Amino acid sequence: MKRVRLLVFNAALGVLDYRVPEGSEVEPGSIVIAPLGPRQVLGIAWEPERLSTGEVPDSKLRPFLEVLPVPPLDAKLRRLIEWTADYYCAPLSSVARMALGSMAALRGGGTTTEYRLTGEEPARLTPQRAAALDALQGEQASIRELAELASVSEGVLRGMVGAGLLEAVSVDLDRPYPPADPDFAVPDLSDDQRRAADTFVEAVREGKFAPFLLDGVTGSGKTETYFEAVAEAITLGKQVLVLLPEIALTENFLRRFEQRFGVPPVQWHSSLKSSERRRAWRAIVSGNAQVVVGARSALFLPYARFGLVIVDEAHEISFKQDDGVRYNARDVAVIRARFEQAPVILASATPALESMQLAEAGVYRKIDLPARFGGAQLPAIDIVDLRKEVPERGRWLAPRLVDQMKARLARGEQSLLFLNRRGYAPLTLCRNCGHRFQCPHCTAWLVEHRFSQRLACHHCGYEVPVPNTCPECGTGDCLVACGPGVERIADEVAEILPEARTALITSDTMNSPEAIAEFVAKAEGRAIDVIVGTQLVTKGYHFPELTLVGVVDADLGLEGGDLRAAERTYQQVAQVAGRAGRGEKPGEVLIQTRHPEAPVIAALAAGDRDAFYDAETEARRDAGAPPFGRWAAIIVSSEDMAEARDAARAIGGTAPDNPDMLVLGPAPAPLALLRGRHRFRLLINARRSAELQKVLRQWLDPLQFPRGVRVHIDVDPYSFV
Numbered sequence: 001m002k003r004v005r006l007l008v009f010n011a012a013l014g015v016l017d018y019r020v021p022e023g024s025e026v027e028p029g030s031i032v033i034a035p036l037g038p039r040q041v042l043g044i045a046w047e048p049e050r051l052s053t054g055e056v057p058d059s060k061l062r063p064f065l066e067v068l069p070v071p072p073l074d075a076k077l078r079r080l081i082e083w084t085a086d087y088y089c090a091p092l093s094s095v096a097r098m099a100l101g102s103m104a105a106l107r108g109g110g111t112t113t114e115y116r117l118t119g120e121e122p123a124r125l126t127p128q129r130a131a132a133l134d135a136l137q138g139e140q141a142s143i144r145e146l147a148e149l150a151s152v153s154e155g156v157l158r159g160m161v162g163a164g165l166l167e168a169v170s171v172d173l174d175r176p177y178p179p180a181d182p183d184f185a186v187p188d189l190s191d192d193q194r195r196a197a198d199t200f201v202e203a204v205r206e207g208k209f210a211p212f213l214l215d216g217v218t219g220s221g222k223t224e225t226y227f228e229a230v231a232e233a234i235t236l237g238k239q240v241l242v243l244l245p246e247i248a249l250t251e252n253f254l255r256r257f258e259q260r261f262g263v264p265p266v267q268w269h270s271s272l273k274s275s276e277r278r279r280a281w282r283a284i285v286s287g288n289a290q291v292v293v294g295a296r297s298a299l300f301l302p303y304a305r306f307g308l309v310i311v312d313e314a315h316e317i318s319f320k321q322d323d324g325v326r327y328n329a330r331d332v333a334v335i336r337a338r339f340e341q342a343p344v345i346l347a348s349a350t351p352a353l354e355s356m357q358l359a360e361a362g363v364y365r366k367i368d369l370p371a372r373f374g375g376a377q378l379p380a381i382d383i384v385d386l387r388k389e390v391p392e393r394g395r396w397l398a399p400r401l402v403d404q405m406k407a408r409l410a411r412g413e414q415s416l417l418f419l420n421r422r423g424y425a426p427l428t429l430c431r432n433c434g435h436r437f438q439c440p441h442c443t444a445w446l447v448e449h450r451f452s453q454r455l456a457c458h459h460c461g462y463e464v465p466v467p468n469t470c471p472e473c474g475t476g477d478c479l480v481a482c483g484p485g486v487e488r489i490a491d492e493v494a495e496i497l498p499e500a501r502t503a504l505i506t507s508d509t510m511n512s513p514e515a516i517a518e519f520v521a522k523a524e525g526r527a528i529d530v531i532v533g534t535q536l537v538t539k540g541y542h543f544p545e546l547t548l549v550g551v552v553d554a555d556l557g558l559e560g561g562d563l564r565a566a567e568r569t570y571q572q573v574a575q576v577a578g579r580a581g582r583g584e585k586p587g588e589v590l591i592q593t594r595h596p597e598a599p600v601i602a603a604l605a606a607g608d609r610d611a612f613y614d615a616e617t618e619a620r621r622d623a624g625a626p627p628f629g630r631w632a633a634i635i636v637s638s639e640d641m642a643e644a645r646d647a648a649r650a651i652g653g654t655a656p657d658n659p660d661m662l663v664l665g666p667a668p669a670p671l672a673l674l675r676g677r678h679r680f681r682l683l684i685n686a687r688r689s690a691e692l693q694k695v696l697r698q699w700l701d702p703l704q705f706p707r708g709v710r711v712h713i714d715v716d717p718y719s720f721v
């Protein structure tokens with residue numbers, strides 16, 4: 001009898017053995033459906049010697065049901081999955097799940113049915129149908145997706161199908177993507193770009209593991225440079241993965257890619273509709289998808305001919321996932337390249353300290369682009385000391401910044417104001433009794449959003465309409481907004497520059513590809529004079545007429561004492577400064593601060609990146625912080641505060657006595673309440689030599705907790721709340 005060991009998609013069970021039914025063939029990596037009690041589970045066949053499970057005699061084994069008609073996950077991908085689960089102390093099945101698309105994609109290709117409007121517009125409509133008709137112009141998707149888009153029930157839409165308002169369309173899931181043409185529009189590279197591109201192209205040809213840190217100042221043309229490596233991979237029939245830190249940047253990338261290669265790349269991210277997802281997954285597995293651009297989840301897909309991975313804006317902390325499997329896509333990309341024997345390019349104008357350190361140690365090869373493309377100069381940076389240059393009462397922009405904005409407007413140039421805070425005001429209180437509006441589920445103030453007229457929690461999504469009276473003392477018309485968010489800055493701009501055309505760019509306004517595309521088109525077409533935005537506008541964009549950048553509050557990121565606060569501030573300000581003067585006209589940057597003496601602010605003003613990195617490196621070395629030492633966090637949470645506290649204490653009480661590790665806590669987490677769960681935290685600071693993951697497993701695996709308690713391990717954490 002033949003047995004097979006399956007990694008099943010059920011974190012509690014993990015690994016189970018089955019009998020291979022007569023006539024079936026499996027090999028490691030095969031994707032299989034198996035019975036589990038009365039239900040069915042998905043599983044991946046694995047090398048039995050690599051996964052242990054209880055010994056079940058042959059006679060007790062049930063046969064699995066079927067092998068799905070997709071190629072097996074290859075050994076390189078299986079090793080990556082094992083590595084990731086091991087390193088991040090995550091369940092193997094949770095990592096493996098990221099390699100699979102949807103169940104539907106695994107079932108095979110063929111066709112699926114989508115729906116679209118027929119163009120029929122009857123004179124009389126129910127309000128729901130009328131709303132759906134409006135919302136669904138130009139859309140085509142499944143009934144469920146359309147219902148979501150139009151905010152109506154699926155029943156309403158089925159009724160519309162019956163009434164001839166919507167029609168079914170058959171969609172071929174295996175229709176190939178049009179091929180990218182490596183020679184479509186080959187740019188003339190500068191000498192620096194040429195040298196860098198040649199190095200990358202050579203590495204793609206060699207087809208060996210080769211990690212690069214592409215360190216190029218803002219506007220140096222990093223994209224054009226790595227596109228040459230992409231072109232080479234396309235020519236050689238190898239697949240390329242480009243990881244971007246957030247979907248908002250995809251639009252921009254898609255356009256530039258199409259200009260260079262004639263067609264858009266294949267996309268992979270959470271807002272793809274299901275038919276696109278199925279088609280993309282199948283094209284990735286078959287090798288038809290030449291270039292895939294995506295968010296971190298694209299990293300674990302089963303590429304048939306993996307040949308190159310690029311992590312753009314590699315310093316971005318959004319590559320770190322903070323729920324589910326807590327992994328860092330930038331770091332795992334390097335590991336994947338190693339397993340796949342492929343080059344990996346980490347591109348950034350402000351590389352993470354960790355990456356710089358690895359380059360210094362010779363692990364990464366550093367490729368520099370020290371100057372902007374086309375002779376553009378880096379902008380002049382100046383400090384506005386808010387203690388001396390005081391904004392008018394109730395305002396946030398200092399007179400000098402306002403004057404500069406007026407000058408830009410008069411010259412027809414653009415300004416950008418950066419403040420990394422969504423909404424109108426971060427705190428609302430009652431003038432009469434001092435009541436502060438707090439989220440009932442989180443340790444957080446509610447943020448006023450004036451457009452939507454709501455108070456919202458940015459952690460859990462809780463929202464209430466802005467009340468007319470104070471819920472505490474009942475006084476009317478007594479609420480005071482404290483501090484600025486971007487909406488308030490946009491209001492201020494409207495007051496001081498009433499004739500300026502202002503765009504407000506936050507995740508609240510840029511919530512669809514269309515909205516982003518419209519913004520970019522307007523900014524490029526000079527239909528916008530002032531951009532006010534959060535970190536969404538700090539990177540990736542290239543607006544030649546933008547000549548002034550104002551950083552509204554450079555001190556914001558330094559509050560809170562996060563390990564990476566200074567680094568993050570440096571990166572954000574340097575990135576947003578890098579949006580200025582990218583065309584022919586020189587750029588200017590004004591940084592508003594109350595702490596001009598802070599080392600990071602001084603380094604920014606002096607344009608002395610090396611000094612900042614050196615000082616920060618030494619500070620980290622002294623503190624045993626990454627990359628010199630390592631951190632891990634253990635977060636314990638429960639809806640019951642005492643239960644969470646006791647569990648955290650039990651963990652603290654059994655902490656191993658290890659000379660290479662220091663255990664801090666347990667203590668209430670800074671976000672002591674999140675989505676209704678009380679949170680306690682332990683922090684572990686370990687020497688690099690400590691076998692951190694092994695110690696963590698030996699420490700935590702034997703412990704038992706009440707059902708309501710969740711314990712998360714976060715290896716190399718980026719969030720300390």
Ligand SMILES: Nc1ncnc2c1ncn2[C@@H]1O[C@H](COP(=O)(O)OP(=O)(O)OP(=O)(O)O)[C@@H](O)[C@H]1O
Pocket residue numbers: 187188189190193216217218219220221222223224348349373539540541542578
């Ligand atoms: N060789 C080239 N030929 C023509 N245009 C180029 C070339 N290299 C770069 N450019 C243009 O210069 C501008 C800046 O390049 P790009 O946006 O790639 O810079 P970057 O290094 O990614 O900057 P950032 O890190 O600030 O996003 C873009 O408009 C790009 O199209």
Ligand SMILES: [Zn+2]
Pocket residue numbers: 439440441442444457458459460461462675
């Ligand atoms: Zn909340």
